Each structure stands twice: as structure tokens, then as C-alpha cells.
Amino acid sequence: MSQFPYSAFFHNSQDLLAILRLNGEIVKLNRAWKNRLSLDPASLEGSSLLKWIHEEDLDRTLTLLGRLKKGKPVASLLNRVHTEQSEYREVEWSMQPEGDFILATAREVNRVQRKEKKEKHFEQEYFRQITENMGEVFWLRDAGNDQMIYISPAYETIWGRSVASLYENPMNFLRSIHNEDRERVIQEYEEYKKSERLISEYRIVRPDGGIRWVQAKSFPVKNDKGKIIRHTGIAVDITERKQAEEELLKAKSEAEKANQTKAQFLANLSHEIRTPLNGVLGFAELLEKTELDSLQKQYVDNTITSANTLLSIINDILTYSKINSGEINIEKDSTDIREMIESTLNVIRDLAHEKELELLLNIEANVPKYVEIDPVRVRQILINMLNNAIKFTPKGEVELKVCFTAISRKYGRLHLSVRDTGVGISETDKEKIFKAFSQADNSNTRKFGGAGLGLIISNLLARGMGSEIVFESELGSGSLFTLSLDTRYEGSVAITHCSQIRQVMVIDDNAASRIILENMLLERELECSLFNHGSAALGHLQNFDGYDMVFVDYDMPGMNGVEVVKKIRAVGHRLETPVTVVVMHSNDDSQIHELFSGLSVSHYLHKPVFDHKLDRVLREINEKRSKQEELTDRDDFTASKPSDTDVAESVILIAEDNKMNMMLNKILVQKLLPGCRILEAENGREAVDLLEMEHVDVVLMDIQMPEMDGLEATRAIRMQEKYTGEHLPIIAVTAGALQEEKEKCFDAGMDEFMTKPVDAQLLHSLLIKHLPRTEVVAM
Numbered sequence: 001m002s003q004f005p006y007s008a009f010f011h012n013s014q015d016l017l018a019i020l021r022l023n024g025e026i027v028k029l030n031r032a033w034k035n036r037l038s039l040d041p042a043s044l045e046g047s048s049l050l051k052w053i054h055e056e057d058l059d060r061t062l063t064l065l066g067r068l069k070k071g072k073p074v075a076s077l078l079n080r081v082h083t084e085q086s087e088y089r090e091v092e093w094s095m096q097p098e099g100d101f102i103l104a105t106a107r108e109v110n111r112v113q114r115k116e117k118k119e120k121h122f123e124q125e126y127f128r129q130i131t132e133n134m135g136e137v138f139w140l141r142d143a144g145n146d147q148m149i150y151i152s153p154a155y156e157t158i159w160g161r162s163v164a165s166l167y168e169n170p171m172n173f174l175r176s177i178h179n180e181d182r183e184r185v186i187q188e189y190e191e192y193k194k195s196e197r198l199i200s201e202y203r204i205v206r207p208d209g210g211i212r213w214v215q216a217k218s219f220p221v222k223n224d225k226g227k228i229i230r231h232t233g234i235a236v237d238i239t240e241r242k243q244a245e246e247e248l249l250k251a252k253s254e255a256e257k258a259n260q261t262k263a264q265f266l267a268n269l270s271h272e273i274r275t276p277l278n279g280v281l282g283f284a285e286l287l288e289k290t291e292l293d294s295l296q297k298q299y300v301d302n303t304i305t306s307a308n309t310l311l312s313i314i315n316d317i318l319t320y321s322k323i324n325s326g327e328i329n330i331e332k333d334s335t336d337i338r339e340m341i342e343s344t345l346n347v348i349r350d351l352a353h354e355k356e357l358e359l360l361l362n363i364e365a366n367v368p369k370y371v372e373i374d375p376v377r378v379r380q381i382l383i384n385m386l387n388n389a390i391k392f393t394p395k396g397e398v399e400l401k402v403c404f405t406a407i408s409r410k411y412g413r414l415h416l417s418v419r420d421t422g423v424g425i426s427e428t429d430k431e432k433i434f435k436a437f438s439q440a441d442n443s444n445t446r447k448f449g450g451a452g453l454g455l456i457i458s459n460l461l462a463r464g465m466g467s468e469i470v471f472e473s474e475l476g477s478g479s480l481f482t483l484s485l486d487t488r489y490e491g492s493v494a495i496t497h498c499s500q501i502r503q504v505m506v507i508d509d510n511a512a513s514r515i516i517l518e519n520m521l522l523e524r525e526l527e528c529s530l531f532n533h534g535s536a537a538l539g540h541l542q543n544f545d546g547y548d549m550v551f552v553d554y555d556m557p558g559m560n561g562v563e564v565v566k567k568i569r570a571v572g573h574r575l576e577t578p579v580t581v582v583v584m585h586s587n588d589d590s591q592i593h594e595l596f597s598g599l600s601v602s603h604y605l606h607k608p609v610f611d612h613k614l615d616r617v618l619r620e621i622n623e624k625r626s627k628q629e630e631l632t633d634r635d636d637f638t639a640s641k642p643s644d645t646d647v648a649e650s651v652i653l654i655a656e657d658n659k660m661n662m663m664l665n666k667i668l669v670q671k672l673l674p675g676c677r678i679l680e681a682e683n684g685r686e687a688v689d690l691l692e693m694e695h696v697d698v699v700l701m702d703i704q705m706p707e708m709d710g711l712e713a714t715r716a717i718r719m720q721e722k723y724t725g726e727h728l729p730i731i732a733v734t735a736g737a738l739q740e741e742k743e744k745c746f747d748a749g750m751d752e753f754m755t756k757p758v759d760a761q762l763l764h765s766l767l768i769k770h771l772p773r774t775e776v777v778a779m
Contacts, residue, residue: 011030012031016029016108019102019103020104022065022069024065027045028045029041053080053081054082057079060077061079073095092106134152135237136235137236138152139234141231141232142229143230143231144229147170160210178203178204181202192218199216202214212237212239213237214235217234277307277314277757279660279661282664286668330374330461332487333372335378336369337371338363338367340379344383357397358512358586362401366404366406367414369492370489371489378483380457381416381458384458385481393422397421397513401415402414412489417480418481422478469483496524496619497524500626503547503549504551505551506530506531507531508552508553509533513607520614533558534558534563534564538568538571541579549581549582552564552583554585555587578600580602580621584607585605602617605617651678652673652677655700655702655710656681669763672764683708684705684712687701692720698731701730710748715749731751731753731766732745734754735756751770
């Protein structure tokens, strides 16, 4: 080494300089070792550096010598060197490999520096112990050259590969990533450079072929100037979590398939039951309208009741299944709340009348005209609550009350309450109310019937709308069920004001009915006098000749409405102005008209009384009184029966493969359209072929038919109409009651949808709608 370049610089430098071999043998030391540490270079040269190092520092020194052998520099190596005075001096080395040699500089660390170095060493050791005992992989990489600065041993446990492979090339980890995930991970790493944060989940393939899932989180480390100097991160083995998620997804998928299978089974079962039930109920209703003796009438009534009960149970089970399968969607639409409630009460009005219950409707004046709700689901809830109230009320009344609380100019809370005077619920049985297939008292199942699904379905639907049904009840004192819905609202109801009507008398034995009608009349600025029986009212009428109108309930004890009106007419000659009489009733219209024939009844109002029908009556009476024209006997709903002059020109095509249902549909249509022409098709193919030869006004189309079903036939008809420019009304008549069936019908191009058993009144209204120029005779 005598020819070593810069030898003068080497020997005269004040820094501790050394030339070592890669195995640690000392080749050359400069004079500073003698001057600073009292070590004679000549006595050390040729010996191993390790001989002079404190034994506690040997492992660390050997580790870094190994790094130097691989051609990698060591920026800082702190160890203690033994001097000739038998003491150790702490030295910090900086070493650079050059071929077979190591060029090293060293400096003695003073007491302050030693303290700082010890603290730094403690921190490093603390950091090492933490990271090496972590189950997660911790890593640190240089931002400048992408070299790996540190990676914890957990890498070898999870990846099954050595940490040395990453020190050699940090990008070696890409080779372990599953082929299906590699491109995505590379893309995510590129995006990480822009977003400065990365969370990625991917699979790795271990050398033994095992696949593990890992979650890697990376983020940059910046200096005090905001420059990124390091990249660090943690990788966690999430294989167990992923396996659990896959098992959960598999279980969820299997559960969904099971629910779909169950729902499809119930849908098919419903279809198969509805088809024969359509015949049972339809022919029983037709039989009811024939000449029957009292015993036969009783048998037919029982048959119809049993069929309707079975139909109700089928509907409840099907709806409950759909809710549990997550197939019920809640849709909000701007809804005329009064119109929706009227259609709801029309459904259950006859049921209340059969039990001789007073059915009441109480809508407060501030209820807006339009609210944003799901009218189909709310109507379903109301029907369930009302049916339940009627079922468990042997006598008395059932009231539907509608209230509204404005929260802001656009939002408010709608309250729908059903109150009854029925059997009530005991405290111990209240918890069973919303449990499926149960009733508060098992004896109720025997006494009142039903599957116990009505209220549970209603409450599940309410929850789907963000609400819940609450109830109050006392055994023997009736119940109150309430549904509250937050909703947007708009519009107010216009109130009719009558200049020719001022004083009104109300005669009704039901207190709640009197009060409700009084409030409705007071809202219209009319003065009211209320009486609970005819005798008191007649005495008052004789002594006070100032009433413009009298509302008389037909069904009252002691003296019914007919007797009251007769006595009113008997004292009428004593009054200066004949009093206008309006009869309120819950009976069949034709029966009521016959009972009051010749008594000059102005109008008839079905109970419960609806706002718009009361307004209509008041407007017509006001106009008549203003013209001083005497009113004649008339019906609240129809002024006269239409003629059937154009019926013979109507042509109805019925496509139905079931012979019994074909017969029933023909009879129903013939009763609605006497003299009309009916064409028959046993399947969709026959229906399409007939339309090419015959003119048809309306098609009643079954869905499930052989050769070509109703959906295919409808599509074929609509395809032909693209060339003709015409549109033939097609009404679906099917035993399928699912919403999906209805949507399929409309998607195929059908105009209307009816489920079996066929509702004669609904068929009646649909024929009127699609045959506007044909006179239809009401059944």
C-alpha cells in the first residue's frame, strides 16, 4: 500500500482514516489513531478489526460488514474500540466498499455525543423490538432511490420469502402478487403517487403455492420543508377476514336463492289456488243474484264469505313472503289523500255493514289535498287495520281519523288512526300483536279466524316507510292503532259555501257520527242542531220553522229514518218553506230508494260521508234553492240508468284456456254489456289470428296459456299496430298477484291489470273506461 494515492493526505489527515479488507482485516491506519486514541497503527495493521471491538458490539459490526461485502455502503456504525491503555473508546464509522477493500472514516464520540448516540440507539432498538414482534409487516423505503431501508421479519412469515430479496430489489414483491390482482395493484400504486395515500387489498402467492389475502396501507413521510423523503406502510394478513366475507356472501346468496325459491313457490301456489277460486267466487256471486229461498241464500252467502276469507289469507301469506324476501319496494308519489281514503273505505264498507257496525270517517280540516306517500302500501296498511278493527268489534263503531301537523311550508306529519269499540287487548297479550302467525289470544283464532298476518304485514310496511304502527288498547274497551308518516305536502281543500243554506238539523243516534258531520258543516259556515233520535228532532222542528236542511240517518233504533221522514213530511204543511231532506245510510242503494219512495228525499249519502260528496249535495241544493225549484227523488251516484242502444255493436275478445273461467267471464261481460258480441280464444295464438279477421273493441287476456301466452300475444298485437296505427285496449286477467307479474304485463304493452278472482265492479269500471261510447248497464 506504499503506492496508495494521496498517501500524504491519508497520513496527515486529522480524521481517523482506515483501509480494511472485506473480512475486517486492518490494512492501513493513519497517524490520527495514534494521536487521538493512543493506538499504534503499526501494531494494528494486519490484525482483524474485530479483535479490537467490544464483544457486545461484535454482532452489529459483523452484520454491517456483511452489507459491505454486498457492495452496499454503511452510513453509520457505532462501536467501542479497545485502546492500549486497556479502555474502550466509542467510535462512529462511515464505510464505503471499493473492490476488495473498505475505505473508512471514523470519529470518536464524546460524552454528549455518546448520550445522543445511546438515546438514538435506544430508540432504534425500541423501534426494532416493536417492529420485529409485530404480526403486521412494517416497511420503510427511500423516496429518492426507492431502496428498501427497513422491512420487518413478519414479511417472511406472511409472504414466505426472505427480507433480503426486497433489500436487493424492492419491486420483487410484485412477483408474489396474484396474476389477477397485479395490474390493479400497479395502477393503484401509480395513483398513490398523486393522492399520497394508498389502501389496497390483494392476493399473494407464497412459494409453496398457498394464497393469502393482504391489506396494504402506504403513506409518505416528509421533512420540515414538506419534501417527501420516505415512503412507509403496513401490510396485514386478512385471509381469515376474506374467507369469512366469502362464506357470508355465499350464505347470503344461498339465503336469497332460498327466499326466491320460496317466493316463487308461493307465487305458483297462489296462482294455482286463485284459478279455481275464481270460479268458486264468481259463480257464487252470480248465483246470489238469482231467485233463491232463504236457506239457499244463506248457503251462497257462506260460500262467498269463505271464498273471500281464503283469498285474503292467500294475499297475506304472499305479501309476507315478499316482504321477508326484500321484494317490496316503497315508492312515493303525490297522492290525493281523500281520494285514496275513499277508495279504501269502499273496499271494507260492506264488511262493516254486514256486522251492523257504524263506519266513521273523520278528516280534520287542515289535512292538505296532496301528500307524498306510497298510496298502494298506505292503502294496504289501512285496509289491514280496518279489517282487523271490524273483525274484533262485535258491536259499536270503527272510526278512521286523519290528522295533519305542519312542520314547515313543505313538510309535515300525516297521522292515520283506526279506533274501534271492540274486544280490546290485555296487557299480557300486547307483545304478540306484531308477531307473525299469532294472535293476542289463541281463542281469537277459533272465534274470529285469520292467519294473524294483517298487522305484522302492516307494521313491516310501515317500517319500510321509516315509521311504525303504535297502538293503545284496553281489554273490553276497544283499541286505537296509529300510523304516522313524514311527508311533503301541497294544496288545500276548497270548502263549499252556500248562500241559500244556513240552518241545518242532524238526526243520528251515533254520537261520533253526529259530531263528525257537525264539524264538516261548521267548516262550511252552516249552523247545526244535533239530535240523537227522531222524536226530539220532530218536536224541535214543529216549534222552530227555520231549517233549510235535515240530515237523517236511516238505521236508528226506536224510530228509523223512514218513519222520521214521514213525520217530517206530515208536519211540512205547517212550515213556510218545505225542508230539504238528505238521507244517510250504509245499505244497498236500490233498497234505500225503494224504502223512501214518495217521501221527496233530495239526496242519499253513503256513510261514512266523504267531503267531496257532501260538497256536491250542498252545491246542488244551494243552486236549486236559489232557483226556487222543487227537488225530486234522486240517487247520490247516478241520475238515471243509461240505455243499451249501442251495446250490440261492442265486440269483446276473451282469451282464456280454462273452460270454467271462460264461462264465468262470458257471463260477467254479458251482464255488463247486454247484447254485446263475445269472441273466444283458448290461447294467445288463436287470439292473434282472430284479430286479423275480426274487429274487436277490448281484449280480456289471460297470461298463462299454452302455445302462446298472454304476454307473447300482446307483444305480437302491439307489433302489428306499428303498421296499422291503431291501439286495441288489452286488459290482463290473471291469477298471478305478484308485482312482477303486473310489471311484465305493462312492459308487454297491456293497458290494465286484474287479478283472479275477477272483481265485477273493477271489470265494470275498466269496460266503461275503454268503451267510452258504449252505454254500460250497472250490475
